[in-house]
Amino acid sequence: MSTADSDTSTADLSTPAELVARSRRLGADPRNTNFAGGNTSAKGTGIDPVTTDPVELLWVKGSGGDLGTLTESGLAVLRLDRLRALAGSYPGVEREDEMVAAFDHCLHGRGGAAPSIDTAMHGLVDSAHVDHLHPDSGIAFATAADGPKLTEECFGDRVVWVPWRRPGFQLGLDIAEIKRANPQAIGVILGGHGITAWGDTSDGCEANALEIIRTAQAFIDERGRPEPFGPVLAEFSALPEAERRERAAALAPVLRGLTSTDRAQVGHFTDSDVVLDFLSRQRLGELAALGTSCPDHFLRTKVRPMVLDLPPTAPLADTIARLSELHAAYREDYARYYTDHAEPDSPPMRGADPAIVLVPGVGMFSFGATKQTARVAGEFYTNAINVMRGAEAISTYAPIDEREKFRIEYWALEEAKLARLPKPKPLAARIALVTGGGSGIGRAIAHRLAAEGACVVVADRDGEAATRVAAELGSEDTAIGVVADVTDAAALAVLVRAACLAFGGLDLVVNNAGLSVSKPLLETTEADWDLQHDVMAKGSFLVSRETARVMIAQGMGGDIVYISSKNSVFAGPNNIAYSAAKADQAHQVRLLAAELGEHGIRVNGVNPDGVVRGSGIFAGGWGAKRAAVYGVPESELGAYYAQRTLLKREVLPEHVANAVFVLTAGELSHTTGLHVPVDAGVAAAFLR
Template identity: 80%
Template sequence: MGRVIEELIARANRLGSDPRNTNYAGGNTSAKGSELDPVTGQPVELLWVKGSGGDLGTLTEAGLAVLRLDRLRALVDVYPGVEREDEMVAAFDYCLHGRGGAAPSIDTAMHGLVDAAHVDHLHPDSGIALATAADGQKLTEQCFGDRVVWVPWRRPGFQLGLDIAAIKAENPRAIGCILGGHGITAWGDTSDEAEAHSLEIIRTAERFLAEHGRPEPFGPVVHEPLPEAERRARAAVLAPVLRGLASTDRRQIGHFTDSDVVLDFLSRKEHPRLAALGTSCPDHFLRTKVRPLVVDLPPTAPLDAVIERVRELHAEYREEYRAYYERHSTVDSPPMRGADPAIVLVPGVGMFSFGADAQTARVAGEFYVNAINVMRGAEAVSSYAPIDESEKFRIEYWSLEEAKLQRRPKPKPLATRVALVTGGGSGIGKAIARRLVAEGACVVVADLQDASELAGELGGPDKAVSVVADVTDEEQIAAAVRAAALAFGGLDLVVNNAGLSISKPLLETSVRDWELQHDVMARGSFLVSREAARLMIAQGIGGDIVYIASKNGVFAGPNNIAYGAAKADQAHQVRLLAAELGEHGIRVNGVNPDGVVQGSGIFAGGWGAQRAAVYGVPEEELGAFYAKRTLLKREVLPEHVANAVFALTGGELSHTTGLHVPVDAGVAAAFLR
C-alpha cells in the first residue's frame, strides 16, 4: 500500500502548503485501502488519516494514524448518542492497526464513516465565509447547486461523521459539503479526484464571493494607517507593554503583524463591531481566543494615552473573559486557562499576537488574518454570523482539547524567554546563542557582521533573528532592542558579550587603544544595559542581564592595562546595576572566564599572538599553557562560558543577583574576595 500513502501525503502537502486552502495545522486528509494482516495473512481494510496536532503542509507518514475500518465502522453499533460522543475518541485506540501511528484526531470518524476512498476536510477562507454567513445555506445552494450540500453547525465529533456519511449517501451527485460555522469536506474515488473536488469547492466559493460581493464590506476608511516608519516605531514601544500585560497569567512570546490585510481592516468603520463578534472556525478561536482586545483610540492619539488606555482595556478584557468562563462553565469544565488576550488590535499600527512560543504567537496572528478574510467574504454577500458564544466555550474548554494540551511536551527551561546576545556571531557569543536556543529561548544575535546564516542554523525566525549592531553606537543599540520587540514582543535576557583586546605594556598603550577597548566593553555594555532595562521596566515582568567579564577584571596580569581596566569597569557595572534594578525584578550577574582560545574571535584577531609573546610560548600552545596554570588543569572553551550563562538564567538561581561566576578552571589569583 506504499502508493496509497505516497499519494495521500503528496495530496496533503499540496493542499496544506497553500494558505487559501487551509490554515496551519488545520484540517485533515485520508485514504482507504487494504493491506495484508501480518497475523492472519488475510487482507484487511485500513484507513490512513492525518493524526491529531499534525500539519497538512508538512505531513509525513509518521503523522498518519492507521486504523482498521471494520472496527471503526463497528463503533456505530455501540455509539451511545451525541451527549456521550466524546467517549468515542478513546474507542479509536481499539481500532488501531499495529502500532497505529499518530494519535487519532476528533475528525477520524468523519473520514472513516464517509463512504469514499479519499476524504479531505479543510478550512479555506472562502468556504468558511459561506459557512459563517447569516444565510449560508441559501448562499451554498446558489453557489454550488446540488453539487455541494449544506451541513448545519455541529461540533466536530462522531455525530458529525455520521451526519456527513448520511448526506453523502443521500446526495449521490454531491462532491462535498459546507460545514456551517466550520469549513468544508470533499471526497473522491481517487486521490486526484478528492483533491480536484476540494479545489473546485474552494475556487468556486472564491469566484462567487468576488462576483457577488459588495465593495468595501468593512465600510469606509475612518483612519488611515500611520506611515511605515512611524507605525513600526510605535509598535516597538507598545510591544513590550502589551507582552507584559498578556503575560499576567503566564509569560508569552509576542509577534507583530502590519500586513495590508490587517491595516485595511483596522482602518475601516466596521472593524470594532466585527472584532467583537469573535472568530468562528474552531481552529481559529482555539488560537485567537473568543475575541481580540481592540484599542479604541485613533492612530494619532498620543502614545502615553494609548498605553494608559491599553492598561484599562486589558483589565476590562480579563473581567469579561472571566465572566464568559463563569457563564458557560460546568462542574466538569477544566480550570480557566488564563484571561489574557491572544490578539491585540491597534488601529493604524497593526496586530500583536501572543503564544507559548514564537511559532504559536505567529500562527495565532495568521489565524486572525484568516478570520479577517472570512469576515470580509461573509459581509460581502451577507452578514457575518459566527457560532454562538456557548458553542465556542464548549470547544475551547472541551475535555478532548484539554487532553490534547496535556499531551504537549514539558516546556524547556528558557521557553518564553527572549534573549539578546551582543557579539553573538562568533566565539563565545555564538556558543551562548546556541545554548540559549537549545534551552528554549528566542534569540536576537547582534554582531558587527551579518549573522543571518547563524540565525538560520539556529532555527530561523521562530527561534532566532540577527541584527547588525555596533555596541558603541546608541542608535544601533536602540534599533537592536526595537528589533527584539518587533520579532518576539520584548526582551527578558541580555548577554553583554561583545569585546576585543589589545595586549600592550603601559608605555606602548595609546589613547586610541584605551578608548577603543573602553568604548566597546565599558561604554558598550552600559548602552546595551540601559536600553534593555528601559524596555524591561516598561514590560514589567523582570529580566536578566549577564556580563561576560573576565578573570582579568580581578587578576592583574602583565601588559594588559586597557583590557583589564575595561573588564574591571564591566565587573563593577554588574554590582551597580544589580543594586539599582532589583526593585524591577531585573537580576544582573557576570561570568569571569579565563582566556578562551579555541573558537575565539579575539584570540584569532591578534590577541592570541600578543598574549603568547607575553608568556613566551608558541601561539598554538597558548590554550594548553593557560590550562596548566589552573587548579583543574583544563582549558576553557566557549561552551563552558555558555553553560555558566544558562546556570545563571535557567531558573534555579532565581534569588541570585550581583554575582560573578568564575569560569577559569581555577585561577587562584582571580578568586573573588
C-alpha cells in the same frame, strides 16, 4: 512510511504516498486551509500480519499535524472494518467523546500518529478519499447568516449544507448519511466550520475540494458588495511604514507585559495590508466583538481580540494608559465568559489575557507560549478577517455562539491534548539578546540559550556572522541575526526595536561583545585605550541602558549578564586597557544590580579565564601576543592556561555558556550582583 514504521506489511504503499503528496499540495496554498488546519484521508488495502488476510485500511492525517509539511509518519493508520463497527456501539452524542479512546482499538499495528477527532468523518464517509479543509471562502459561506440558501444558490446540488455540530463521531455519521442521500454531491459546507469534499480517486477528491473553494471565492468576488467593513475612518488610517514600525516597537513590550499577566508569552507583529485595512474601517469594533467561528481559529485567537479605540496619532503615554484599562476590562469579560458557560467538570480557566491585540493604524500583535504559536495565532486571525469580509460581502457574518465556542475551548479532549504537550524547556517564552554573538563565546551562548527554549537575537558587528549563527539555531521562530555596533547608541536603538518587533520584547541580555589589544603600558596608545573602553565599558553600558527600558516597560523582570573576565580582578602584565575595561564592566554589574532590583531585573557577571579555542579575540591576534608574553607557542596557549589553574582544565566557550544558563534559568532567582568565575580555578582571581 517504512514497513517497520507502519506495520502495514504488504499494503499498497502508493496509497499513503499519494495521500501525503495531495495533502502537501493542498496545505501549501493558504487559500485552501490554515496551518495545522483540516485533515485528509485515503482508504486502501493491506495484509493482516497475523491472519495474512487482506484488510481494508484508512490512512488519515494524525492529530496536530500540518497538511503543508505532512510526512507519512504523521498519518494514523486504522482498520476500516473496526472503525466502522464503532457505529454499532456508539452511545449517543452526549457520550461521543468516549469514541476517541475507541479509535486506539482500531489501529493497525502500531497505528502511526494519534488519530484526531475527525477520524470518524473520514472513516464513515463511503468514499475512497476525503478532504476536510478550512478555506477562508468556504468558512465565509459557513458563517453567513443565510448560509444554507447561499450554498444552494452557489453550488446547486453539488454541495450540501450541514448545520453546525461540534466535531466528533455524530458529525461523521451526519456527513456519511448526507453523502448516501445525495449521490450527486461532491462535498458539504459545514456550518460555522469549513468544508469536506470526497472522491473516488485522490486527484478527483483534490479537484472537488478545489472546486468548492474556488467556486465559493468566485461567488464572493462577483456577487459581494463593496466595502463590507464600512468606510475607512481617516483618523484610523495606517501610519507611514517607518513611523508605524517605531510605534509598534514601543508598544510591543507594553502589550507583552500585559498579556503575560497569567503566564509569560512571546509576541508577533503583523502589519499586512489585510490587517491594516480592517483596522481602519468603521465596523472594526462591531465585527471584532463577534469573534472568530472556525474551531481552529478561536482555539488559537481566543473568543475575541482586544481592540484599541484610540487613533495612532494619540500621545504614546495616553495609548499605553488606555491599553492598560482595556486589558483589565478584557480580563473581566473573559472571566465572565468562563463563569457563564463553565460546567462542574470543566477544566480550570487557562488564562484571561488576550491572544490578539488590534491597534488601528499600527497593526496586530499576537501572543503565545512560543514564537510559532504567536505567529500562527496572527495568521489565524488574518484568516478570520478574510472570513468576515467574505460573509459580510454576501450576507451577514454570524459565527457560532459563545456557548459553543466555550464547549470547544474547554473541551475535555482539548485539555487532554494540552496535557500531552512536552514540558516547557527552562528558558521557554524568554527572549534573549546576545551581543558579539557571531563567533566564539557569543555563538556558544546563543546556541545554549536556544537549546534551552529561548528565542534569541544574535547581534554582531559582522552582520553575515550574526545571520549565519541565527540560521544555525533554526528558523526565525527561534532566532534572528542583526548587525549592530555596540558603541553606537542609535544602532542599538534599531537593534532593540528589531527584537521587539520579532518577539515582543526582551528578558535576557548578554553583554558579550569584546576585543583586546595586548600591549605594555608604554606602548598602549590612546586609540587602544579608547577602542577597548568604547566596546566593552561604554558598549555594555549602552546595551544595558537600552534594554533595561524594554524590561521596565514589560514589567516582567529580566536578566542582564556581563561576560567580564578574570582580568577584572587579576593583575596581569601587558594588559592595562583590556583589564581596566573589564574592571569597569565588573563594577557595572554591581551598580546596575543595586539600581534595577526594584524592577525585578537581576544583573550578574561571568569571569572566564582565557578562552582560546573558538575565540574570535584570540584568533584575531590577541592569542599570539599573549603567547609571546608567557613565552609559549600560540598553539599551546590553551594548555598553558589550563596548567596554571587549580583544576588543570582548559576553559572553552561552552563552559561560559553553561554559566550564563545557570544564572538565568530560574534556580538562582534570588541572586543578583554576583560574579561567577569560569576559570578552572585561578587563585589570584578569587573574589574577595
